[in-house]
Amino acid sequence: MKSLLLVYHSQSGASAELARACAAAAGTVTGVQLQVLRAWDAGSRELLAADGLLLVAAENSGALSGTMKDFLDRTFYPVGARGPVLPYALLLSAGNDGRGARRQAETILSGYPMKRALETVICRGEVTASHRQRAAELGEAFATGLDMGIF
Numbered sequence: 121m122k123s124l125l126l127v128y129h130s131q132s133g134a135s136a137e138l139a140r141a142c143a144a145a146a147g148t149v150t151g152v153q154l155q156v157l158r159a160w161d162a163g164s165r166e167l168l169a170a171d172g173l174l175l176v177a178a179e180n181s182g183a184l185s186g187t188m189k190d191f192l193d194r195t196f197y198p199v200g201a202r203g204p205v206l207p208y209a210l211l212l213s214a215g216n217d218g219r220g221a222r223r224q225a226e227t228i229l230s231g232y233p234m235k236r237a238l239e240t241v242i243c244r245g246e247v248t249a250s251h252r253q254r255a256a257e258l259g260e261a262f263a264t265g266l267d268m269g270i271f
């Protein structure tokens with residue numbers, strides 16, 4: 121059984137809605153045990169126990185939301201020291217851009233080191249059915265890949 125940790129941060133509820141869609145789909149993969157935590161509740165203990173990490177957050181002021189960055193900052197030393205590279209996938213909510221958050225998050229995560237398992241998904245504007253669909257596809261694809269050991 122593989123362990124998948126989904127960490128999210130949301131102010132207005134947009135990222136939370138995407139995280140729910142992502143988690144619902146990831147949770148259907150039988151060989152994967154899913155844990156969903158808000159960024160301020162997640163720490164090194166949960167991350168060290170995970171085989172893969174899904175991150176869901178917003179772009180704020182051209183960068184990754186501060187609370188998600190805080191999660192990554194807090195866990196950097198213990199997780200970086202553990203050795204094996206953890207696969208991750210990133211889902212971003214943005215008003216109209218998201219590229220700054222993607223660049224920053226991918227740079228931080230590459231130095232962790234973690235490896236991006238799937239293309240980062242950016243959902244712009246109000247959350248739509250299409251966004252929920254993309255979030256679900258990301259969650260299911262990541263959980264399936266983890267289960268099959270292909271990341």
Ligand SMILES: Cc1cc2nc3c(=O)[nH]c(=O)nc-3n(C[C@H](O)[C@H](O)[C@H](O)COP(=O)(O)O)c2cc1C
Pocket residue numbers: 129130131132133134135136177178179180181182183185213214215216217218245
């Ligand atoms: C303080 C703040 C800064 C923001 N900066 C950006 C930005 O730089 N680029 C962008 O596309 N959207 C920006 N947004 C919009 C959010 O990314 C967008 O509303 C997102 O869906 C919010 O998700 P959340 O409320 O779940 O965190 C900003 C929102 C806030 C509150």
